[in-house]
Every structure is written in structure tokens, then in C-alpha cells.
Amino acid sequence: MQFTEPAGQNLFDNARIVGRPAHRIDGPLKVTGTAPYAHERHDVVPGQLYGYPVVAGISHGRITAIDAEAARNAPGVRGVVTTLEIEPLGIWNYNVARLFGGDIIEHYHQAIAVVVAESFEQARAAAALIEVDYEEGDPADYDLDAAFERLEGTGEPGTMVGDVDAAFRDAAAVVDQMYHTPSESHQMMEPFASIVDWSDGEEMTVWTSNQMIEWNRQALATNFGIEPDSIRVESPYVGGGFGGKLWLRADAVLAALGSRAVGAPVRLAMPRPMMMNNSTHRSATVQRIRLAANADGRLQGIWHEAASHSLPGGRGENATAQTPFFYASPALRVQHHIVEMPLPEASDMRAPGEASGLMALEIAMDELAESLGMDPVQLRIVNDTQVNPSKSEQAFSDRNFVACLERGAEAFGWSERNEMPGGRREGQWLIGYGMAGAYRGAPTLASGATVRLSGGQLVIETDMTDIGTGSYTILAQTAAECLGLPLDAVEVRLANSAYPVSSGSGGQFGAASSTAGVYAACIGLRQQIAERLGLDTPEFREGRVTDGDTDMALADLEGELEATDTMEWGAFKQDYVLATFGAHFVEVGVHVGTGEIRMRRMLAVADAGRILNPITARSQVIGGMTMGVGAALSEEMALDTGRGFFANHDLAGYEVAVHADIPDQEVIFLDTLDAISTPLKAKGVGELGICGVAAAVANAVYNATGVRVRDYPVTLDKFIDQLPTV
Structure with missing residues (x-):
């Protein structure tokens, strides 16, 4: 099936199953320990x-x-x-x-x-x-700061629009700061593991x-x-990936090599201490951000230059990825430098580019707001745009960033924040609010599926994966909606290379793409049923197909019906920027004596098209929020520059955020419709949840203490000497 024009009114607009909360189909298997992960598949x-x-x-x-x-x-x-x-x-x-x-x-x-x-x-x-x-x-040179100094201003910018020099010369307010983000590790719970015969x-x-x-x-x-x-590949359950897999x-x-050598199947799991250096990671970045604005806060120039490290031929971490698209500005200069270093491969990690870039950009926006005496939320509102700032004739398919900001500010109680940093204290705790905007692209990839109906039961087969994201559930919901079946009449079979090729899971394209592929196959099956029964405009509802005098239970159809199709995407989508947007609000407490930072509450507002399942979508967003807290406060791959390896290669030395670190999380979905995206008018949300979170935390720490930290993670050694006396 070809998606060649924006989606019009369709069966999902009056959905009874898609968009409704449904508990995960695979949940009971996982909480009882009976879901077979790769290294556990003894049979x-x-x-x-x-x-x-x-x-x-x-x-x-x-x-x-x-x-x-x-x-x-x-x-x-x-x-x-x-x-x-x-x-x-x-x-x-x-x-x-x-x-x-x-x-x-x-x-x-x-x-x-x-x-x-x-x-x-x-x-x-x-x-x-x-x-x-x-x-x-x-001996290798691991000094990314020195490399940035050598490279800054050299080469051809990735984005160059307008007269940037003039913008800074004539500006009423300017921010010009350096920001650093460290290397980060995926550290998913399930290690890299395989059985190969x-x-x-x-x-x-x-x-x-x-x-x-x-x-x-x-x-x-x-x-x-x-x-x-x-070759046959199977991966029905994945214990986290975040891009590392x-x-x-x-x-x-x-x-595979061991199996061929000994003539027997071999199982192998990468030991945890080897994972950090043997596999991929998110590269550290050095970023210089310059913002120029008028007195009313409207940006006149953005200059964002960054560097990250990579093995030869790699992509590093493009921290400038969001900058050409996020805020309106008549002048833009954006450039990413890749510095070759003999370190483990730097590659995709949840929201590659945007996660690191927004850690810096969204602090810089707060610094600009302070220099102008503006509210940070209002500054972002006045710099919203409905067209691509780097290509003004290109519109966004759907952009509701301002609604995210306004809804979040009201729900969070943003008006109660400190007017002056350090102005609120509860006993020994300094209390601060912070916020940040969120941006992440919303691509789609071709995705296929087979659907098979027999005796009123539907089976879906696709090589789509479920990496803890809820794929089993949303694909079942999509098919149930299309065929008018109850959810328990649908069986989903995933992640086998014998099945039709799907988009797979990554890049925030999985949910939007794979549900569209299942939709395409289901439409083919609906057509087969209509042709067999001689129907013109059949309606599928409550396990029955009806049209005029025909009213028949799908369970009464003889034999087995099967349809296979792939959703492919028309060129018209290239006329638009497809992206998701959000706003993060956090409250922190900072102990005045020890510098300990405690998360008190978090709120995310997300604009990601139709929300296919609010339960699984919320799980994705709060997971991203939690990873963002780790990036803000604790995660850092400690590089031994003498030996060229990451020294803290276990979960004792590499500290991720856990449930106990975050007592209160809330997510609000705008639940908009993006007709350009897919027939379901949905977009991915799994990576939006991490974008901007770290900056919101850093901004909250500043609001609590009056101390600005631009080097992540925000650990007490970077500000404790500047705290008020106890």
C-alpha cells in the first residue's frame, strides 16, 4: 500500500480500541518471568x-x-x-x-x-x-576540548541561513557559552546475548x-x-535496547564462529564489565552556543557549533540535530565536527543528537531569558514557528509546541517559581523549578505484515520487535480496530525473519511505521472478505461484517483468509517537517549543606499525534524522563585517558536513575492528529520523553541555588562551594 496523500476521515477517527488504554499483552509473561529472552531459550x-x-x-x-x-x-x-x-x-x-x-x-x-x-x-x-x-x-589524544578549539569555525556549516554576524552585532541581548555533555552508556538490563546454531x-x-x-x-x-x-533471526523479547541493539x-x-568451529549450537552473553567498552555508547560533546535576540525576546541569530568523537567513518553524536528546526530565527549557523579517537564505537543512543543537543540549547535559552528579564516559558512561546527556520517554504506537518508550554505551565504551577534564584528554602533544602522544550524528529520507514483470519481469530506476523515499548499491544489494537474484533481475538507474532520485513524498533519510527504496516495488511484482508461476500461498503464491528442485508460473524467464514502488504511512503511527506514536541517541568530540592539534589516532581507534556495506547505511551515517556534525570545528575563514562578506556564499566560505577530517585512523574498527552504522518495520524513518542529533561533539571538546580552548571552531570563538586552558608 502507498501512503500518497494526507489521511482523511477513516476508521481510526471513531476508534473503539486504538487510542484506548489497554494493558500490555506481554505483561503477564514478563512479570512472571516466563517471557523467553535470548540467553534463556534453552528449548x-x-x-x-x-x-x-x-x-x-x-x-x-x-x-x-x-x-x-x-x-x-x-x-x-x-x-x-x-x-x-x-x-x-x-x-x-x-x-x-x-x-x-x-x-x-x-x-x-x-x-x-x-x-x-x-x-x-x-x-x-x-x-x-x-x-x-x-x-x-x-599515544592517542583524547582531549575533545582542544579538538573543538582547533576545529571551531572551520569547514562548511551544515546549516547556514542569513547574516549571523550582523545578528550578533545588532542584538539587544547575547548569550555565548560553552557546554559539555559526557559519554553515556545504554546499560540496558538484558546484556547483548545470542544463541547461534x-x-x-x-x-x-x-x-x-x-x-x-x-x-x-x-x-x-x-x-x-x-x-x-x-539465515533465520528471532528476537521475540528484548530486555531493553535504547539503540545499542x-x-x-x-x-x-x-x-556464530564458535558454533561453526565446534559443530554445535553456542550461547553467549556479553559479561556486564565488557559491555561498556566492547559495544556502542553515546559520545561526549563539546558545544558552543551563541544566541542573539531583540529586546522583546525574538531570536535574531543562532550559532551552534559542536564536536563529538568517533571511530574513523562514524557519525559521533550530532548535538546540533534539533537546532535548525526548533526555534524561529532569520539567521542560523549550525555545524557538527567529528573527531576521530580510538574509543569504542559512538553510535545511536535514545534520541541520538537531540538528547545531547537539548541538554545545552535549553540551558542557553534559559540564560537568554534571564538576560532579558523574561519568563523562560514566554521566551520559547515568542520564538515558536510553523515553518522550518532553515527552509522557510517548508511547513511542519503539525506543531503544537506552544500548547505544550502553556498546558504544562498551568498544570505544573509554573507561576509559583522563584523570581530570583535561591529565593525559596524549606529547612535545609533550597527549592527550584526548571523547564525545557523538547523536540525529536518523527520519521517513518516501510513496514510490512501478514494477517491471517480463521474461525474468528486473527494472527499477525511481522518481524517488528518489542524492546519493552508495547509493540505487541498496539499492533493487536490496530488489527482489532480494522477487523472489528475484540482484542483477545488477536494473536501477535513478532521478531522472526521468516515474517514480512517491518520498520523494526528505533529512531522513534517503530510504532508509527509498524502499525501502518499492519493496517495495510488488514485493509487487504477486509477487501478479500468483501469480495468473497459480494459486499460494497462492509462495516466490521463486534466480530461481525455487515452491509445491507448481510450480517455475518467473522467466525463463520469458511477456511483461512490471509493478506500480506507493506506500507510505503509517498514523496509528498518530503514537503513537510515531521517532528514531535514537548515541554518538561521539574521541581528539585538541593541540600544547602551537602549539595545533594533530590527530584521532587516531574511533568511532561507531549505532542506526538494520535496516542495509540495511553498506558504504553506513558510508560515510554516516563522511561525517557528517568533516563534524562540520569543524564542530568549521575551518568558519566569515566575515560582513562592514559589507557584509552572507560573505567567505570559496571552498574556500581556507572550510576543510572532508578524508581527511588523520582517520587512523582506525570505525563499529559495533547493527543493531536497528524494527517501527514500515517493513516493512523500517529507519531512515535519513545524518544521525545528524554529530550530536554536534563536541561530542565539543570535549570531547576540553578533556580534553587543561583549557581549555573554547564558541564554534565550536575554533581555537587561543581557547585557546592558556591552554595549559601548553612
Whole structure:
């Protein structure tokens, strides 16, 4: 099916199931511990052995020798494969890191061997017996600040509109500040894990934890030089991904090599201490933001320049991603510099680009508001726009940012905030309010599905994944709405490469794209039913199909009906900017003596088109809000610049926010309709929830204390010496 024009009135506008709260279909399996995750799938193939990775102990250089003889002779060991035995594996799409093969080391903890044994303990013990000789590379430069100083003002800007120099020369108020965000790690609860059966060296079956089934299959085919049709990939339950599981990772590669070597299935999970350096992460950024405004607060110029690090060929973290689109300004200069460093791969992490960029931009907007004596909410309102600031003839498909700001300010009680920072105190606690705007793109990808009706029961098959987002539930709701069936008459089967290719989960495109694919298949099935019964304008409701004198239960249709289709997107969408918007409001307490920061309450207002299921959507937004608090207050990959690795590589040293850190979260959905986006008029919301949160927290800390911190995370060492005396 082609989506070639904006959606008109359709069956979702009077929906009885889509848009209504429904508890997660997979919820009972997960809370009872019976949902089979990748490393737990003991029953998928007999004779599984255990793999354990061996990883590099230097940041860059080459391996001169590997002695694995002792490991091969260790108890229970069935085989060892080393990187020196394998040619460098191919790279697919954006996965730029060398996962295995050859003697070159690009980053610390790069996989260099796998041991396969009869038990996990035997494999781990044998791995410790492997000895590796290295030739280390020259000392590397890990100074991102110095790199930014060298690069600032060089190269061709990604966006250049108007006369930026004149804007700053004539401005009534100017902000010009540097901001820093640290490297961050996904640290999902389920590690990278796979079971691979490639025991015959021909047909490969992979049970893995991955967000994108087809991307994973194609990457495996490229790496191993085999046909994609020889590979089956399954990933029905994923214990979190946040972008870290978009691409093929070392766990699947090592398990596949081990399986081929020993002629048996191999299961392998990446140990937690290896995850931070072996896999991907969000790059640190250095950002300089300059804002110029008139006395009424209207922006006249925005200059945003940033740098992030990456392996050669990588994309880093483009912290300027939102800046060309978010606020109206007649002059824009926006540029992102990529600095090559021998660190683990910097790649996608929840809201890549916008999450880091808004951590800086939304502090800068507050600093501008203060210099003008304006309310921060009002400053953002006067700089709203309904057209792309960098391409004025291009409109937004639907933009309700001002409504988010106004609704949030009223619901939160924003008018009660301190007029002067540090002006409210409750005992030993300084109380402050902060807010920030949120922006995240809303793309869609082609997405397919098969639907099969028999005896009044509908089965959906698509390689879409559920990474904790609620895909099972919203796809069932979509199909139930289309066919007029109750939700319990729909079975959803996901994440198998034997099913039609979907969008997969990532980039905030999953929900909008995959529901549209299921819709396309369901429309095909409706047409089949209409043709079989000779109906012109059938209505599907309460498990029945009716039209004129015809009134028939779908359960009474003979045989099985099946339809497969893919939703593809027309070029007309390119005429618009499709994005989601939001506003975050937070209240914090800062202890006047210790500098401890406590979250007191949070509110998010989200504009993301039709909300397909308010329960699962709320879960996504509060999850993003929680990650944003971690980014604001505690998360930081501590780089050892001498050895070139992230030192705090476990959940004891890398501190994420948890339930106890946030006592009160509220989400308000505008529940708008975006007819340009999809037939369901929906957009993704899973990444909007993190965008802007960290800045709202930092702004609240400033409002509480009067101390401005521009370097994340906002830890007490950066402001405790400036707090009032107890």
C-alpha cells in the first residue's frame, strides 16, 4: 500500500480500541518471568554449549601473537577461535567498529577470541588462560576540548541561513557559552546475548537480543559471506535496547564462529564489565552556543557549533540535530565536527543528537531569558514557528509546541517559581523549578505484515520487535480496530525473519511505521472478505461484517483468509517537517549543606499525534524522563585517558536513575492528529520523553541555588562551594 496523500476521515477517527488504554499483552509473561529472552531459550535447539569472549587489553595497535593452547586443553573446552584465524569481517551500514577478525585493535575490549565449553564456568576459566602479545599504537589524544578549539569555525556549516554576524552585532541581548555533555552508556538490563546454531556451516539460526531483525540478518550475511535466505533471526523479547541493539554486535558474531568451529549450537552473553567498552555508547560533546535576540525576546541569530568523537567513518553524536528546526530565527549557523579517537564505537543512543543537543540549547535559552528579564516559558512561546527556520517554504506537518508550554505551565504551577534564584528554602533544602522544550524528529520507514483470519481469530506476523515499548499491544489494537474484533481475538507474532520485513524498533519510527504496516495488511484482508461476500461498503464491528442485508460473524467464514502488504511512503511527506514536541517541568530540592539534589516532581507534556495506547505511551515517556534525570545528575563514562578506556564499566560505577530517585512523574498527552504522518495520524513518542529533561533539571538546580552548571552531570563538586552558608 502507498501512503500518497494526507489521511482523511477513516476508521481510526471513531476508534473503539486504538487510542484506548489497554494493558500490555506481554505483561503477564514478563512479570512472571516466563517471557523467553535470548540467553534463556534453552528449548530452541538441543546440545547448546557456552561461549565466553576474550577482549583486547589495549586501546589501539595490533596483536603480534595469541597463545590459546592452554585454553584448548582446559577441562570441558570444545574449541577456541581467535581473531588471528579470521579475516576482518565485513562492515554493514552504520556499524563501523571491527567486531572480529585480523590483528588490528581499534578500541579497548574489542573481541579477539571466543572459548566454547560445556559449561559457562569452564569457558570463563579457559578464557583466562589465553595469552596475548600486543604492539601498542602511539599515544592517542583524547582531549575533545582542544579538538573543538582547533576545529571551531572551520569547514562548511551544515546549516547556514542569513547574516549571523550582523545578528550578533545588532542584538539587544547575547548569550555565548560553552557546554559539555559526557559519554553515556545504554546499560540496558538484558546484556547483548545470542544463541547461534551454525553447526553445519550452511544454514544459520540466531536467537538474539536485537531491535532490527532484517538489519541484523543482512549484517550477518555480509560478515560471513552467505546468502540472507540461509539465515533465520528471532528476537521475540528484548530486555531493553535504547539503540545499542540496532546493529549486529560481537555476541552474535562470536557465537556464530564458535558454533561453526565446534559443530554445535553456542550461547553467549556479553559479561556486564565488557559491555561498556566492547559495544556502542553515546559520545561526549563539546558545544558552543551563541544566541542573539531583540529586546522583546525574538531570536535574531543562532550559532551552534559542536564536536563529538568517533571511530574513523562514524557519525559521533550530532548535538546540533534539533537546532535548525526548533526555534524561529532569520539567521542560523549550525555545524557538527567529528573527531576521530580510538574509543569504542559512538553510535545511536535514545534520541541520538537531540538528547545531547537539548541538554545545552535549553540551558542557553534559559540564560537568554534571564538576560532579558523574561519568563523562560514566554521566551520559547515568542520564538515558536510553523515553518522550518532553515527552509522557510517548508511547513511542519503539525506543531503544537506552544500548547505544550502553556498546558504544562498551568498544570505544573509554573507561576509559583522563584523570581530570583535561591529565593525559596524549606529547612535545609533550597527549592527550584526548571523547564525545557523538547523536540525529536518523527520519521517513518516501510513496514510490512501478514494477517491471517480463521474461525474468528486473527494472527499477525511481522518481524517488528518489542524492546519493552508495547509493540505487541498496539499492533493487536490496530488489527482489532480494522477487523472489528475484540482484542483477545488477536494473536501477535513478532521478531522472526521468516515474517514480512517491518520498520523494526528505533529512531522513534517503530510504532508509527509498524502499525501502518499492519493496517495495510488488514485493509487487504477486509477487501478479500468483501469480495468473497459480494459486499460494497462492509462495516466490521463486534466480530461481525455487515452491509445491507448481510450480517455475518467473522467466525463463520469458511477456511483461512490471509493478506500480506507493506506500507510505503509517498514523496509528498518530503514537503513537510515531521517532528514531535514537548515541554518538561521539574521541581528539585538541593541540600544547602551537602549539595545533594533530590527530584521532587516531574511533568511532561507531549505532542506526538494520535496516542495509540495511553498506558504504553506513558510508560515510554516516563522511561525517557528517568533516563534524562540520569543524564542530568549521575551518568558519566569515566575515560582513562592514559589507557584509552572507560573505567567505570559496571552498574556500581556507572550510576543510572532508578524508581527511588523520582517520587512523582506525570505525563499529559495533547493527543493531536497528524494527517501527514500515517493513516493512523500517529507519531512515535519513545524518544521525545528524554529530550530536554536534563536541561530542565539543570535549570531547576540553578533556580534553587543561583549557581549555573554547564558541564554534565550536575554533581555537587561543581557547585557546592558556591552554595549559601548553612
